[in-house]
Amino acid sequence: MIAVCGSGAFGTALAISIAAKGTKVLMWSRDAEHVAEMATARENTRRLPGLPFPDTLQVTADINDIPVGIPVLLSIPMQKLRDMIGAHGAALESRPLVACCKGVELTSGLGPTSLLSELIPSATPAILTGPSFAADIARGLPTAVTLACADADLCKDLQEQLTTPTLRLYRTTDTTGAELGGALKNVIAIAAGTVMGAGLGESARAAIMTRGYAEMQRMALALGARPETLAGLSGFGDLTLTCTSAQSRNYSFGLSLGRGEGFDGSITVEGAATARAVLKRASDMQIDMPITSAVVALLEGHHDLRDLMDRLLSRPLKEE
Numbered sequence: 001m002i003a004v005c006g007s008g009a010f011g012t013a014l015a016i017s018i019a020a021k022g023t024k025v026l027m028w029s030r031d032a033e034h035v036a037e038m039a040t041a042r043e044n045t046r047r048l049p050g051l052p053f054p055d056t057l058q059v060t061a062d063i064n065d066i067p068v069g070i071p072v073l074l075s076i077p078m079q080k081l082r083d084m085i086g087a088h089g090a091a092l093e094s095r096p097l098v099a100c101c102k103g104v105e106l107t108s109g110l111g112p113t114s115l116l117s118e119l120i121p122s123a124t125p126a127i128l129t130g131p132s133f134a135a136d137i138a139r140g141l142p143t144a145v146t147l148a149c150a151d152a153d154l155c156k157d158l159q160e161q162l163t164t165p166t167l168r169l170y171r172t173t174d175t176t177g178a179e180l181g182g183a184l185k186n187v188i189a190i191a192a193g194t195v196m197g198a199g200l201g202e203s204a205r206a207a208i209m210t211r212g213y214a215e216m217q218r219m220a221l222a223l224g225a226r227p228e229t230l231a232g233l234s235g236f237g238d239l240t241l242t243c244t245s246a247q248s249r250n251y252s253f254g255l256s257l258g259r260g261e262g263f264d265g266s267i268t269v270e271g272a273a274t275a276r277a278v279l280k281r282a283s284d285m286q287i288d289m290p291i292t293s294a295v296v297a298l299l300e301g302h303h304d305l306r307d308l309m310d311r312l313l314s315r316p317l318k319e320e
């Protein structure tokens with residue numbers, strides 16, 4: 001048995017996929033009304049409509065229903081994870097906790113596994129990340145992602161528990177690389193969407209993706225990530241998906257920015273807060289991140305897009 005905390009699009013998709021192979025899954029949400037709705041409809045009509053729950057998937061609004069010791073997947077947006085643990089951490093002690101979110105916390109500069117280690121030292125943190133849209137996972141379309149956990153034996157055990165016939169997990173002990181890949185690619189996806197929304201063309205997007213990847217590597221390697229993790233599913237793989245599909249909320253947010261249109265503020269766009277958190281860390285460490293810096297400037301309304309493109313294009317010429 002496993003549990004999933006958070007019944008957003010991603011938590012629900014993982015719960016459906018894992019339950020569909022016969023594993024018992026208990027999904028928790030803080031919202032009792034939503035839980036009652038899901039229990040009756042046997043689907044999550046609010047966040048992932050049209051994808052029915054297998055019989056092995058149950059829902060609860062009481063986190064204490066989660067049995068002691070079983071692995072818990074935490075699918076809560078990065079900037080909300082501290083609040084969620086603050087309110088419910090006592091029920092999550094002494095067990096594997098698999099962060100299923102992508103970002104860097106604005107207030108602390110920590111990624112999901114470091115934050116879990118700080119808040120629940122008795123638990124063993126892991127992270128599940130990589131190129132995967134919730135709807136694709138829930139529909140049973142073929143998907144491959146990275147599972148990272150510093151405890152190699154536990155990582156192997158979790159890999160077996162969480163892999164399904166259509167959701168294939170690769171494992172690594174490099175939690176730093178896996179979580180930074182997932183966090184940083186969202187910032188570059190906003191930039192890629194902006195370029196496309198502004199009609200600057202696919203060549204410009206390819207440049208943003210490639211130089212964005214260079215930026216991701218500079219930051220991640222300086223923080224101890226392994227290059228092969230960045231080149232894998234959680235880094236290059238997710239960068240490719242997120243910068244090229246309008247299914248991505250980060251990319252779509254960028255499209256709206258580029259077109260000068262508004263964007264629904266209730267939609268989870270992890271890259272916006274992460275861009276600010278990463279830029280602060282980068283400037284403390286004196287790491288050059290011009291695309292991240294341009295995204296932050298755009299978000300804060302300090303410069304318009306044309307001005308920012310001119311700045312990027314007029315940087316000193318250098319070796320690749």
Ligand SMILES: NC(=O)C1=CN([C@@H]2O[C@H](COP(=O)(O)OP(=O)(O)OC[C@H]3O[C@@H](n4cnc5c(N)ncnc54)[C@H](OP(=O)(O)O)[C@@H]3O)[C@@H](O)[C@H]2O)C=CC1
Binds near residue numbers: 031075
């Ligand atoms: N959607 C996708 O395709 C993918 C998403 N991810 C990642 O998964 C993470 C979650 O995204 P996603 O599921 O799409 O987000 P959603 O916006 O769909 O859902 C967020 C969920 O978190 C819950 N939540 C928010 N704040 C709290 C809190 N303080 N306490 C308890 N629960 C809380 C929400 O509950 P409530 O409804 O009550 O507000 C909701 O269930 C993100 O980091 C994202 O990057 C990764 C891969 C794919």
Ligand SMILES: O=C(CO)COP(=O)(O)O
Binds near residue numbers: 102130132241248251
């Ligand atoms: O992380 C994702 C795909 O791997 C989902 O991206 P968005 O959060 O931009 O929708």
